[in-house]
Amino acid sequence: MASVEVKQVHKVYQRDTQKVAVLDNLSLTIPQGEFVALMGPSGSGKTTLLNLIGGIDQPTSGDVVVAGTNIAKMSGAALAKWRSTTIGYIFQMYNLIPVLNAEQNVELPLMLVKMSGAERKKRAKFALDLVGLGDRTRHYPRQLSGGQEQRVAIARALVTDPKVLLADEPTGDLDRKSADDVLALLTRLNKEFGKTIVMVTHDPHAAERATRTVHLDKGTLS
Amino acid sequence: MAIPFEYNLRNVMNRPVATFTTALGIGLTVAIFIGALALAAGFRAALVSTGRDDNTIVLRKGADSEISSGLSRDQVQILRASPEIATGPDGRPLVTADLVVVTNKDRLGQAGSSNITVRGVDPSAGEVRGNVKMIEGRMFTPGTDEVIVGRRIAPRFKDCKVGDRIRFQQREFTVVGHFSAGGSAFESEVWGDVEVLAPAVQRANTFQTVVFRLRDPAQFEAFKKRIEADPRLQVQAQRERGFFMAQSETFTTLITVLGTFITVIMGVGALFGAANTMFAAIGARTREIATLLVLGFSPFAVMISFMLESLLIAALGGALGILLALPVNGITSSTTNFSSFSELAFQFTVTPEAMMSGMIFALVLGLVGGFFPALRASRQTLSRALRGG
Structure with missing residues (x-):
């Protein structure tokens, strides 16, 4: 069963008076439980495609079906709700909230679902244990290394048990050792927990961890 | 959420x-x-706080302040005889006919001068107003050239200490006490016997207001109607608190x-x-x-x-x-x-x-x-x- 289906998608951005086509009639199917690496030169449309799959942006035309829902024409509010239950997003710069500690950062997505405080804490602790940071719950982002921050971000992405994990250059800001740890974690989430993962990367070493690599160039698959 | x-x-x-x-x-x-x-x-x-709700103040018709009001001795006598006026424990009517004049005095501790209000009152004025208390010295003796000074201006003007002599026009008065009056404007005034102060400031037969306590405050409207309709008086009556609030x-x-x-x-x-x-x-x-x-x-x-x-x-x-x-x-x-x-x-x-x-x-x-x-x-x-x- 397909987890992600991108069908004949066009994405055009308006820059001043100029229209710039970023994705051009792109179609892509990702089955459930696949770990896909999206590669390509800068400006090829990798992040745009990831944002379309994650419901952060919407296509100019075409359909994007994720976990059985066509999100191409969803309203902003409906998309926000959909994202909170279906997608886990991992950013290159981790994007943790600096004033909240690791546990509170991981708890954030759970604020969007009806759940007791105790249950929230329990789940956050479980997610942090899973990424190997069960002993860092009270640490603030500034007290963690880059690799640890990214692992907290991964815990935050998976705490709601989403069907799809999207990662935008998750190792782009990490040293080799930390990058390997993060990639090992993503591989485990894919293999052990059956998560569908779509990862944008420039790094061939990172792409090797994926089960499939898709190359983009000038808005089309190459 | x-x-x-x-x-x-x-x-x-x-x-x-x-x-x-x-x-x-x-x-x-x-x-x-x-x-x-x-x-x-x-x-x-x-x-x-200068006025009381159960007190009635009577002014000349058309006057909008005490100093723009004027009542003759005859008018005052008619008002004093009103049967609606309450009496004090000593059996005397709770009424005061006030003379209000403004005089310029030197300030204490700073250059320049300012106006202060001098009020000639009946000896029962303290009782009519209800909240007048001597905080230093004593009350003036009726019929003498004694005055008392409100506590708020006592430290702000010259010749206002107890024992000082203070001049109003042609005559000197002795300050015999300082009084408080519940934080009201009376605390910014000098009070003396109206019958002694009036000739000193050449106002022997003119008063500004008559203030009295009604026997039954609920009778205010009826009383007001009666005296305002009296052709000998040509006055207006107001509740004292309402008047000072205005x-x-x-x-x-x-x-x-x-x-x-x-x-x-x-x-x-x-x-x-x-x-x-x-x-x-x-x-x-x-x-x-x-x-x-x-x-x-x-x-x-x-x-x-x-x-x-x-x-x-x-x-x-x-x-x-x-x-x-x-x-x-x-x-x-x-x-x-x-x-x-x-x-x-x-x-x-x-x-x-x-x-x-x-x-x-x-x-x-x-x-x-x-x-x-x-x-x-x-x-x-x-x-x-x-x-x-």
Whole structure:
């Protein structure tokens, strides 16, 4: 069963008076439980495609079906709700909230679902244990290394048990050792927990961890 | 679902300098606002407490203040004989025919002079007013050249100490006591026996007002109707408290308008200060806000969150403003009472209502100042904001 289906998608951005086509009639199917690496030169449309799959942006035309829902024409509010239950997003710069500690950062997505405080804490602790940071719950982002921050971000992405994990250059800001740890974690989430993962990367070493690599160039698959 | 309040609280505490300067801007505005209200409240309290609800004041028809009123001895005698007047424990009617004159006296401890009100009263005036107490010395002896001085002006004018001799036109009087009168305007006056003071100031057969206690205060309207219809009198009757309250209106309105004017100007500055702080805070947290939106928080939740943050700073400003304004409470100042053109001393009174108004004013500043920054935060284009703006 397909987890992600991108069908004949066009994405055009308006820059001043100029229209710039970023994705051009792109179609892509990702089955459930696949770990896909999206590669390509800068400006090829990798992040745009990831944002379309994650419901952060919407296509100019075409359909994007994720976990059985066509999100191409969803309203902003409906998309926000959909994202909170279906997608886990991992950013290159981790994007943790600096004033909240690791546990509170991981708890954030759970604020969007009806759940007791105790249950929230329990789940956050479980997610942090899973990424190997069960002993860092009270640490603030500034007290963690880059690799640890990214692992907290991964815990935050998976705490709601989403069907799809999207990662935008998750190792782009990490040293080799930390990058390997993060990639090992993503591989485990894919293999052990059956998560569908779509990862944008420039790094061939990172792409090797994926089960499939898709190359983009000038808005089309190459 | 709401973004946890702790997020805003921590962010506010995380930038103490920006938070404090913004809160101070709002606080100073609130302090000025409360100060103006305290001044107006103090002035109003001094005049309102001057009158009693169960006392009736009679003035010449058409007079709008004591000094513009004039009653002849004949009129006063007719009024004194009114059967509706209550009697005191000693069996004497609770009535006083007052002579009110304004005289210029040198100030004590500073250059220049100012007008003070000299009131000639009946010996029963203290009882009629009810709240007059001697705090130093004694009451003047009827029929003698003795006067007593209100406690608020006693330390502010020359020749007002107990034992001093004070001159009114051709005659010198001896100050024999200082009195309090429940914080009312009487505390800014000099009182003496009307029958001794009147000839000294060449007003032997003229009085300004007659004030008395009604046997049954509920009979006020009937009494008013009767004496105002009496062709011999040509007078008007008012409840004493209502009369003095009306006297305070011009000044309190002026102070409130002036205070509001200054507050509005400062408020505009504080508003921009709050907006600027919030725009800066949001500018620095573009990616953070985008992350919250990506996680699934709605634009409305983001907007409410930043409005709360602005309100939090404003509440801090409001509290700071109240703290800054509190020390003026109880400070005695004086101004010219526009209805008598003489000095009226009063105490700044920071009322709970004024503090509440100050806090509400601060929150309104926070609400308005935070609205557009919060709106901007909630309307970010996600894909662009994630790249850092």
